[in-house]
Amino acid sequence: MTHLAKLLSLAAALPLGTSLLLFAAPERLRRGVPYVPLAAVFVGLALAILSLAYQLNHSVASPVGIQSISMHWLSPIIVSGEPHAATPSGVEPLQQLGRLSFGIATDSIAVIFFVLILLLGVAIHIFSMGYLHPQRAGPLLYSLLSMLGFSLLAAVISSNLLEMIILWGIGALCIYLICEIATPRDAARRLGSSHFFLMLLLAGLSAVAGCAMLALHGSFAMLDLFNQEGHKSLGISLMQLVQTPTPSGLLHYHTHHLFWGFDWLNCSGLLFVVAAAGLSAQFPFQFWPAESVDAPAPFNAILQGAMVSGSGAFLLARVYPVLTLDVRLVLAIIGCTSLVTGLLVALVQSDLKKVLCWTSLAMSGFTFLFFGVGDYSAALLYALINTVAFAGLFLCAGSALNSTRGERDLRRLGGLARRIPITAGLSLIIVMVLTGTIYLAGGLAVPPGVTALYDYASAMRHYGWLLFWLPVCAWILLSVVLWRWWWLIFGGQTRNPGAGDIAGDSAKLTLPLLVVATLAVFISHPVVEIKTILARSAPEGMIAPIPQDAGHSIGLAVLANVKWAFVLGPIAIISVYAGGLALADKIRRFPGVNLLYMWLYRGMFFRELAETIIAGGAALAARMTSFVDRLLLSWVLMIMALGFRGIGLMLATLDARVTGPMTDPACLSVGNRAPRVLATKKDWRRIVLVIMLTALILGALMLYAHMAGW
Amino acid sequence: MVHFYGSSSILTCLILLPVIGSLMLLLVPSAKLRLIRWSALTVLVGMLAVAVAGACLFRWDMPVSHGVFQLQQKFLWIPALNMHYFVGVDNLSMPAVLLVTLLAFISGLASFGLSQESKTYYILLILTAGALIGALVSLDLLLLAVFLQIFTLSGYTVVSLLGGARRHTAGLKFNLFGFAGTLALLCGTLVISHNTRGLPGLPQGTMDIVTLTTHPQLLRILNAAAGSHIGAIVFWLLLTGFAIRLPGIILHLWLPEISVESPAPIAMLIMAGSLVAGGYGLLRVVYPLFSDQALIYRPLICEFAVIGVVYGGLCALAQTDIKRLIAYWLLSQASYVLLGIALMNALSIQGAILQLFGLAIATPLLLWVAHTIEQRAHHTDLSRLGGLAAQLPDLFRFSIIGFFAAMGAPGLSLFFGQVLILFGGFTAVSSGAAGSPGIAPWQHTGLLVLVIALAMAMVTAGYILWAMERIFMGPARPEFNHFIRLSFQERCVMLLPVMGIIALGIAPTIVVLTPMRPAIEQLLRAFAGAG
Structure with a gap:
């Protein structure tokens, strides 16, 4: 070792x-x-x-x-010896x-x-x-x-x-x-x-x-x-396995189909993408992080940091060599969809934890997107920053909750910067890092993978341009969402004057925040050279081949100026919320916007859909199966009982005919009751029926045996 | 040629000990309950000790070429039927015997303080355990059927006498299904005996498992018969006989009633013991003897098994009673055992064995958790429970392990079994049945079957979590405040399965697979000749 x-x-x-x-x-x-x-x-x-x-x-x-x-103490002891072990390929x-x-x-x-x-x-x-x-x-x-x-x-x-x-x-x-x-x-x-x-x-x-x-x-x-x-x-x-001399052969791998045109490598890659999407709560599994908001803040930090931001990205990094171009396109689409939908939903949430939940899964969309377009190091850097930053923001949220005795509604918060200034300052630093503020965010000032994104989108036909423009818009939207979150908690005046005593900063709560905020700043900074280490570990030849003549001038201009997107967030938020919630409420009640607001506020009904389809389907199937089980149970028993009773009656009748009339067994215990002959006309009818049925079954069996050539 | 290595009467002692113990218990006055209780436990400890002594005498590293059965004892018992008293163990049955004696000991320990505790109860408990052990060490098919029928009858008697409100129905169902299983086994045995009659050295035919599995001429005859309808009928008869014990779908109707109506320790022994006997029978008798038929019907049996997985899982999802839920969970999980055996490759067989042992050790824990709750709340209705994590924290800790093991969580007993079965399934689907004439390819339906089996893990986790939340989570109920903490005896009963679950989860190779290696190799050799 x-x-x-x-x-x-x-x-x-x-x-x-x-x-x-x-x-x-x-x-x-x-x-x-x-x-x-x-x-x-x-x-x-x-x-x-x-x-x-x-x-x-x-x-x-x-x-x-x-x-x-x-x-090897865990491995199976025998791995060969199958009766038909060899595949057609040998x-x-x-x-x-x-x-x-x-x-x-x-x-x-x-x-x-x-x-x-x-x-x-x-x-x-x-x-x-x-x-x-x-x-x-x-x-x-x-x-x-x-x-x-x-x-x-x-x-x-x-x-x-x-x-x-x-x-x-x-x-x-x-x-x-x-x-x-x-x-x-x-x-x-x-x-x-x-x-x-x-x-x-x-x-x-x-x-x-x-x-x-x-x-x-x-x-x-x-x-x-x-x-x-x-x-x-x-x-x-x-x-060797896919019989290709270069890694690019793997990227374009196509062999005999398993189903729907997918071969085994694509299938395997897609399964890993589904796994990563489940772990990182990407489209269409976006509903689950918001379900965990009732858990205490430190555990939200673990869930959002370790699970949503970190684990999915780490899995993708580990399986990256087996992801073909087709699978990567799926990855990029999933990432882009999650990014946009997540941020739109986060923008209208009023629960301080739900905003963070939706934002964190949206930011993981960037990781997926960059993996999809082939920028391995940018994807991993995003994963690391998201892990740290969202863990930090959830701890800040916990600190805010602690000081307000559990008030989670952003509309009733505000002005906490005066009460818990250290928490407010540290959370502001993390927000600025995430929104790519120049000098503070270092490596994030320009989204690191955006160049690869531009090249990839330019090379795509049909709607490929969406893979560049949607993330760029989302980058601006992110700034708005995070600034809104910060402002509604810490900025302006308090909107809940009757809240009474409010706890201030405490050492046990602010010290961890300081550690996480420092880490968030340094991890993205070029001084630490994490990006260089990550870039050095990237698999070679895994970037999709891009045509050189692709591109257009507007896209290049946007690319040059995207680093200033962080300014738009605070400007938009201060202009909407500087006077309190009145303007925001007015916008929200606007016809058409209110419906959109409701749809987004309910998380695009992802949860309801999932519950209806999966839980509802399972419950219905369970009820039906249980009903069949009961029915089956009673039927089997009834048939068995009837069969035995029929045989018993037949035997008893035959016995009575041979040895004389049989008495009712009940008479033996009572003693004085008159004996009753069992074989009445009704019994005889039943017996004849049983004999006919038996003959019919035996006849059918014999016919089958004759036809089968026994 | 049958080799006799270490001929010993220790297995006969193991079978006779419960009989003698029961006779001695008969002599104790019924009023002296304390004496009866401790005497019964002494008998069960004695059985465990004899089994451990047998395991010490057993040569675990015996080369397969020397014959795999040890500690054999054989003599002609009923000449007219050509029935031998023939017992012996190999690397498959020895661990199973140890497991069943341990289960019997746990059941005995769990019986202390039970309201049904009586002389009759203990005698029947010991006899049930003894019959199970007898079935596991029998090397004569007729003897095996006899022991299984004794197991059924003793189980039926104790359930019918000392069970719950619907004890007669439960006992009757158990008896009817058990009897049907024995009947199927007997019919199959007689046909085998008839088909082998007149061969050199076997004027009366044979029902000897060792001879049947090792004699090349007999195997050829059986395999030739497998091509005809008779062979198929015998295969299905034997398969049905053991699938009733496992249990398989449709043949499971006795299981929920036994789970609900039996006294908990008896349910622990019957459900886990019957599962072991069923799985063992498939691995010992059905598949080695009829590997050709097994290969022909592999897709059908696998599909049947996966239907069992789905059916059991969905039924469990609809239950509101803990004990019924456990019964359907067992049906679903036992179907994985059938799937693993039916897939007939190295990985799936190892997975099936791990799953069998994992289930046999997890089922008693779950039933005991249900019993401890019933003892306190006087019901097992999930809708009327809740918040017990705060009131019974020790029970909650044990239950975490039991419930998580039940859902196949990593690091616990059922995980590796299921993973190996599924990996074996993917192997079978990948290789198909190419090269075997007359066998349809199985790629597409096979893949679907495996995807369904994999997806059912979600359903299993769903209902287990649902049950756990209904029992332990949620707000604490004031009516449960008076609940007493777990007693020392209750903890001991839980501790043994918990240790087994963790050991099987962490080191499955060391605990189960390595000791069984020769038997698994023997089995795979039988499969390799199929097709």
């Missing part, structure tokens, strides 16, 4: 140990419990920073690719399934994500200690929090895709339970947490199916997707 793997596995094992320890602790224990996982995360962070230094040092000296070690399916084992694979992306998770873990732990009511924060909650930390850490260093999905599955279970335990209980919230868990499960199942398809033809081990010499080219096994 390499030094790097040792350090990372130790750092990941610490939360696991803490989790098991706390799971066994009695629930009444409260004092000192939060400090145990915090200490584990701190030690883990120190180890991870050491790993990062080692990795960076090593990558400067020589380009280090992915390194993998495996433990390749034995699942020949590489020996790689279905737990292990560690390390590269630059893994280490960066690892450190990021631990940094956010420290911030969220400290914030939780100041935010959660001690009644709800027992050993079980912290045990689950530690297990969640372990699963996320282990997932980013996992050596194969299936292992990564398994660990995310554990993480999803933990976050579901955390939300259930930590949230004040009422019936409405129940559905929400189930919804997001089921959506994460759908993503997991889709990814498992994708893995199975990959495994049938090759492997889903990281080493086979990215070869030993780094991400500079695709894995040798993968190229």
Whole structure:
């Protein structure tokens, strides 16, 4: 095992140990419990920073690719021996399934994500200690929090895709339970947490199916997707598999169809895209993040940061080599749709958490879009910034909620900058980073992937231009949405004067915010060179070939000036909301606009649609099946009972004819009752019927036997 | 040629121990309940100890070429029927025996303090466990059928005598279906015996599993018969006989009633034990003997299994009673076992075995959780429960593991079984049945079947989460404030399955697959010759 793997596995094992320890602790224990996982995360962070230094040092000296070690205690013992193992092509399916084992694979992306998770873990732990009511924060909650930390850490260093999905599955279970335990209980919230868990499960199942398809033809081990010499080219096994000498052959891969014109590589890629879309709440799975708004703010930060922004992007980064051009187009369309719809819905929300939910999933649309158009490093950079920034914004929202005793309606907030100035300032910094404010946002000042986007859209026919213009419009809209959010919470005058005492900033709540805001600024800044590291790890030859003569002058002019989009947001918001909510209300009530407002306010009815189609369909099917089960049950029993009764009657009658009249058994117990002959006319009719039926069945059987040539 | 390695009477001791124990319990006065209870537990611990001693004597690394059955004992029992008392274990049955003795011990422990606790109850519990063990170690088909019928009768008696309000219906259904299963098995056995009559060295035919599976001439005859309708009929008879135990769809009608009406420890033993016996029978008898037929009917059986998965899952979704929900969940999950076996490849078989063991260990935990709730709330109606996480935090912790295992969560007992079954399914679909004359390709329907099986994991998670939320989440109800915490005995009953679930989830290869390797290889060798 390499030094790097040792350090990372130790750092990941610490939360696991803490989790098991706390799971066994009695629930009444409260004092000192939060400090145990915090200490584990701190030690883990120190180890991870050491790993990062080692990795960076090593990558400067020589380009280090992915390194993998495996433990085969989990793998099936026999992978061959199928009676019909060979495919028509002569390749034995699942020949590489020996790689279905737990292990560690390390590269630059893994280490960066690892450190990021631990940094956010420290911030969220400290914030939780100041935010959660001690009644709800027992050993079980912290045990689950530690297990969640372990699963996320282990997932980013996992050596194969299936292992990564398994660990995310554990993480999803933990976050579901955390939300259930930590949230004040009422019936409405129940559905929400189930919804997001089921959506994460759908993503997991889709990814498992994708893995199975990959495994049938090759492997889903990281080493086979990215070869030993780094991400500079695709894995040798993968190229051999599709019989192409260059990576671009893989991009244009087409072979015999499975169904609807899709071949196995496209199918597998699409399944991974569905998985990533489920994880990152992209179109059409956009409804679930808004379902989790009732959970405490630190857990929203985990869900939106780790799950929505981070995990989907990380999955796409890992499966990137197997995504063909067709699949990438789907990815780009999904990203673009999510981006626009998410921001439009976020623009009209009045719940301070819902605005962030919809904005975060919209921003993940940028990640999908950039992956789709082939800008690998820009996509990953966006994922990292979104992870940090939205975790920070949710913590800010938590701080605001803490100071207003849980008021979530933006229309009743306002003027909090005077009460919690540090939180207001730090949230403003994060908003400015996300909206690409020049000098502060560094690498984000111009959306990093926008050039690739322009080239890709220019090369597309028909409606391809939408893939450039919609994101550019969305970039301006983002500024409006985030500035609106900030202004309605912190700017202007308070709109709820009767709120009474308002709590100020506290150290436990502001210190994590400071950490996250600093991280958000530095991660996007060119000084840190994260983009350079990410660009170095991008697979070579995976960018779609773009014709050079494509393009037009208006697009180029927009591209040159898009960096000034951040100015439009504050101007628009101050002009609408400077005088309070009156102007906004007037616009909202305008005929036509009010309908659009309602449609967007309800999240375009995504949730209702999903509930009607999936939950309604399942409930209907369940009722019908249950009805059939009952019917079947009674029918089978009735037929069996009738059959036995018929045989019994027949035998009893025959017996009576041979040995004389049979008495009713009931008479034996009563004693004095007159004996009754069983075989009445009615009985005889019944017996004849039974005999005829039996003869009919036997005759049919004999006829069948004769025809079958027995 | 049958080899006898380590001929021993330890398996006979294991079968006789419950019989002797029951006879001794008969002598104890009924009023001395404490003495009866501890005596019964001693018998069950003794059975566990004998099984462990057998496992210690067993050579787990015996090469397959030397014959796989050990600790054998054989003598002619009923000459007229050519029925032998023939017992022995291999790498498949030994772990199953250990599992069943452990289940019997858990059931015995769970019976302490039960309202139905009595001398009759304990005698029938011990006999049920003994009959199950007898079925697992039988190497004669007729003996196997006899033990399964004893299991059915003892189970029927205890349910009918000591069950709930609808105990007679539940007992009758269990008995009828069990009897039908035994009858199917008997008919199949007699036809096999008839077909092998007159062969060299076998003037009366044979019902000996070892001879049938290892004798090349017999296999040829059986496989030749497989081409005719007789072979197909025998295959379906045996398949039905064991699928009733598993249970498969349509043959499951006894299951919900047993789950609801039986005393909880008896339901734990009957449901988990019957599942093990059914799965074991398919792996031991049906598939090795009729691998040709199995290959011909593979698509049909797989589709039948997936219908079971869907049917059970949808029925579970419609339930409002915890115990009925568990019964339909078991039907759905047991259908995965059938699917794994029917797919007939290395991965799916390993998956089916993992799923079988995982289910056998998770079912008692779920039933016991339902029982502990019933003991306190006096009902198991999901619509009238809620908020128990706050009032019974310890039960909640155990239940998290049970319910998550039930939905096939990663790291717990059912996950790897299902993953391997699905991967095996994709392998089967990919390879199809190319090269096998007379076998239709299965790519398209096979893919659909697997996609449905995969999608059903969502439904399973849906109803399990729904049930868990209805029981434990939501606002705490004041009427449950008086609930007492879990007793030491209740925790012990839960702890053993929880440990098993975690062990199977974390190290399935070490716990199950590696010890079973020779048996799995033997099975795959039988499959390899098919077609």
